[in-house]
Amino acid sequence: MTGLPIMSVGKSGQNRENLRQHNLSLVLRLLHQMGTVARSQLTSITGLNRSTISDLVAELAARGLVIESEAMQVGGVGRPSLSVATATNVVAFAVNPEIDATTIAAVTLDGQIIDRIRYPTHTQPEPQKAAQIANQLITSMRKQLPVGTRIAGVGAAVPGQVRVNDGVVRFAPHLNWVEAPFGPMLSQLTGLPVSVDNDASLATLAERTYGSAKGARHVVSLFAGSGGIGGGVIVDGLPLRGSTGYAGELGHMQISNSSEVDFSGLPGTLEALVRRDDLLEVFKLYSATDEELDFEILNATDKGPVKVIQSQIDALGRGIGVLATIFNPQMVVLSGFLSSLFQFDSDRLLDVVRKSTLQSAHDSLLVRTGDLGTKAVLVGAAELAFNNLLENPAAAPLFPANN
Amino acid sequence: MTGLPIMSVGKSGQNRENLRQHNLSLVLRLLHQMGTVARSQLTSITGLNRSTISDLVAELAARGLVIESEAMQVGGVGRPSLSVATATNVVAFAVNPEIDATTIAAVTLDGQIIDRIRYPTHTQPEPQKAAQIANQLITSMRKQLPVGTRIAGVGAAVPGQVRVNDGVVRFAPHLNWVEAPFGPMLSQLTGLPVSVDNDASLATLAERTYGSAKGARHVVSLFAGSGGIGGGVIVDGLPLRGSTGYAGELGHMQISNSSEVDFSGLPGTLEALVRRDDLLEVFKLYSATDEELDFEILNATDKGPVKVIQSQIDALGRGIGVLATIFNPQMVVLSGFLSSLFQFDSDRLLDVVRKSTLQSAHDSLLVRTGDLGTKAVLVGAAELAFNNLLENPAAAPLFPANN
DNA sequence: TTGTATTTGTTGTTCCAAACAACAATAACA
DNA sequence: TGTTATTGTTGTTTGGAACAACAAATACAA
Structure with a gap:
């Protein structure tokens, strides 16, 4: 019982x-x-x-992270209080490699996207190629930023499983990446610190900070796109990461005995039952933007499409029920075409959720659609990049935009 | 964007x-x-x-919470360091009302059970009655404790869904309790602070602190007894509670299309598929202790029992897979007859787990049996009671054992 | 046995960030 | 115009951790 230090509290004094x-x-x-x-x-x-x-704000202002301005509040008794705002010249770059394009954005410290480029690719890019594209886009965007802009870092949102510690993409089926050290590559090229995480987890973070889950401490989010179904969980205000960073792969949880498999080869999972391709097929579309698919779903009346939609709603409801039972969150946020399914027949979805959720956990449960749309991934990636700065404002390095 | 305080950080300066x-x-x-x-x-x-x-230890010693003794370490160069240990005269009471008995224990600050009484009841006790029984047992045990013993409080482990904030048992199917304010009742009777939580969550806490998950930061635990299947989750070192305290009801997650229902009426859940009663039935037993059931399982050879056992192993494996995919824990801990199932055919279980888990999350996953057995619930309940003291050693009140 | 190096406990001092107190500034309102 | 209320500013106080110097207790080499 003595001797070895058993706990891993790591210098937490x-x-x-x-x-x-x-x-x-x-x-x-x-x-x-x-x-x-x-x-x-x-x-x-x-x-x-x-x-x-006063002292803290002064220090932050001296470091150029915040700006104090004249009082804006009117109406109160007494001396008006000074307003404090984040500096507008501190930005982070968001990178989002996808199957058919790589997107880059510059995001300010208060979550505004001030610049954005989408660079289409014909085939899915190799990791090295994707890093080169991202670097070129960042380099050119860097030159166009206002003089005096300072950069906190780069956050990359990847559609796959990411080892958050070292920025290695373990497996991204849609990009066909395996054990790709995308973070280190991009850091090498740009000379900036790069953090990498799963795209859905980052979208969740953005919804928590600026979107429909703003300020909530317990959130489960499901996020569907062409790359299957991703998920993100906020536990007590912080993202759930798990022991090696792969937590929150909610699309891959088995909820049924179905033999349909998902993109990772697991049968009966949420992702196997709620498939974008099945919807496209029943609408006789080869491809569609999210907006087009949304329109088709909301205006579906034919028996065939309605049946597919309903079956997907039922599967989604079960998935939400399982998650609500496990996590007892304040709310579940749905994004991508999942929000279209929700809007098509919210009563049906909520009914299935109710039947699949433990009563106690269901009492105060909210189901909502995401606010941020396609911005969520980019804003979330920037959040990731800002994290060092937010964690230690006095020590985190900032880099000049143009030198 | 101004005005209302959106975040709920609550005086966290x-x-x-x-x-x-x-x-x-x-x-x-x-x-x-x-x-x-x-x-x-x-x-x-x-x-x-x-x-x-030196200063901190001196303050804790002055408050009678720790004891400094002569150096025990031998072998090292230099002046030997003093040993510090928790005081032996600080205890918490653990209360565990079950369908056929109420158990009380006195647990020291270092997790040792120094006294324990099991009080059998013929019928499931009403909340009020259970609180009276618990109070009597505590009162008599209090008198027998050594002079000078001080009491941190009472922790109650209840087989059901508990609103942790106010100690109200929302629903405990096996006790037939609904919206029972067991915590306030017992606090009223004993004059001691009482905390209440789900029994499986508390057992998980005990395994994390003293058992097979000692020191682990990400743990999922499944705990089976006569009251169905309970669960507990440790996320980043802390128990997962969710927004209203009902998180971790892992037995009630739907993993199949089966129409079998569990004790809460949900179909296809883990608890509906892994049932103690089904095992007893196939062994032609009316009732059995955990030890007897364990013996029967480990020695089963007949086709009927083996088939039931295997089917339960398969369901358990799927459940573990879902949880491992969602939480990416370091380890999954199995207790009660689940550990018997594991030992009966661990290869089969691990194989099912592998097939139901996302590869990335499976890589470093450990499946273990719990160390503490029936002690876990009691030690965990005491943990809960000690929490105030551990959180604020200088301010938390201690109560005399005998006055 | 003695001397040296090493580690730890102890004591008095220093340092720093937050709290506090007093006062000035600026608003609403009678 | 005076009063009240609220906030910012400045100089001082305070409490807790770090630090420095020394003493104590061990292992080890000579």
Whole structure:
């Protein structure tokens, strides 16, 4: 019972530096999420003293991360409080390689996309090629950013399973990538820190920070696109990652005895039962944008399509029920064509959910559609890139846009 | 974008008191988990300064929570380090009402059960009655504890869904309790603080702290008894509770199209497919202890029983696969007769698990049996009761055993 | 046995971030 | 115009962790 240190608490003692870092991080995170906040609000939200907030904001301003402006609030008694906002010249790059295109965006510290390029490719790019494309796009975008812009880093959202620690894409079936060190490659090329994660997990993060799950502490999200069904989970305010970073692959959970297999070869999973291709087929389409598919679903009346839609709604409902039972979240967020399914017959979906969910967990459950659409992945990827800065505002490096 | 505070960070700014509290809590938690630790180890584990550890330990000793003793380590160069251990006179009571008995235990701060009473009942007790029984047992046990013993509180492990915030048992099918305020009742009777949680969640906590999942940060546990299948999840070192406290009801997740229903009326769930009663029936037993059932399973050779066992193994494997895909845990811990199923044919179980788990999440997955057996629930309940003390060693109240 | 190197505990001092107190600034309102 | 309420600012206080110097206790080599 003695001897070996059994726990892995890893230097979690708190000293003065941690204290300051924690508070700086807290203030910057609040501004990051809320955009503009009065200093007096910061004191009441954090519980810190007026003078402490003054000091913290001054330090953040000195580092060029926030800007103090004249009071904007009107109506209250007493001296008007100064407004604090995130600096507009701090950005992160978001990278999203997909089967038919690679997209790049520049996102500001308050979550606004200020620039965006979509670079179509004929075939699915090799990892090395995708990294080169991304680097070129970033390089050219970097030149066009306003002088004085500073870059926090790069976040990549990949449709596949990602080892978050080292930025290696373990398996991305739609890109045909296996054990691809995309993060290190792109970091090498750009000279910027690169973080990589699963696209659906990042979209979830974006919905939590700016979208329909804003501020929620317990969220399950399902995200469907041409690349199957992805998922993301927020537990107590933080993304669920699991021991090696693969947690949240909600599309691949088996919910039925069906022998239909998904893109990873598992039978009876949510992804095997709720398939974009099956919808396209019944609508006699070879390909369609998300908007076109949405239109077809919402206007479906023929028996064939309706039957397929209903069967997918039923499977989706069961999946949601399982997740709600396991996680007891405040809400479930649906994106991509899943929100079309929801809107087609929300009563049916909610009914299936109710029948598949443990009563207690169902009581306060909300099912919603995502707010951010295709922005979610990019904003989420930028979130990932901003994380270092938000975690340690005093020490995280910033890079010049043009040198 | 301004105005309303959107986030719910709730006074999370850190001040000096928090700092001290955090460090006291950290040290006490380490001792709680590791039993006896050298002071020099505390410095290296926490990263705090030697003199700071000295100060913290002195404060904890002054409050009677820890004891410093002579150096026990031998062999090293240099001055031997003093040993620090948790005080032996601080205990929590664990309460576990079940269908046919109510069990009480006194557990020390280092997780040892020093006293235990099982009080059989003929019928399932009403909440009020169960609270009275528990109070009587606690009162009599309180008198027999050594003079000077101090009590941190009471933790109750209930086989059902518990609203952790207010100690109300929302639904416990085996006890036939609905919306029963068991926590407040017992607190009223005993005059002690009472916390309540689901029994399987607490057993998981115990396995994480002292059992086969000791020190693991990502654990899924499945726990089977006469009351169906319960579950518990540890995410990043902390129990998963969900937004209203009902998370982790893993037995009630639908994994198949079967129409068999579980105790909560849901069809096709893990609990509906892995049933103790089905095993008893095929063994032609009316009732059996866990040990008897374990013996029967491990020695089964007849075609009928083997077939049932195999079918349950297959369902269990699928359930584990779903959970491993969702949570990507380091390990899955099986307790109760699930460990018997595992031991009967571990190859078969692991094979099913492999086929139901996303490859990435399967790579580093361990499946283990629980170490603590029936102790787990009681130790876990005591953990719950100790939580206040561990969270804030300087402020949490302690109560005398005999007055 | 003695001396040296090594590690740990102890004590007094230093340092730093947050709290606090007093005052100035700026609004609403009577 | 004076009063009240709220917020920002400045200088001081405070508490807890780090630090430095020294003492204590061991292993090991000479």
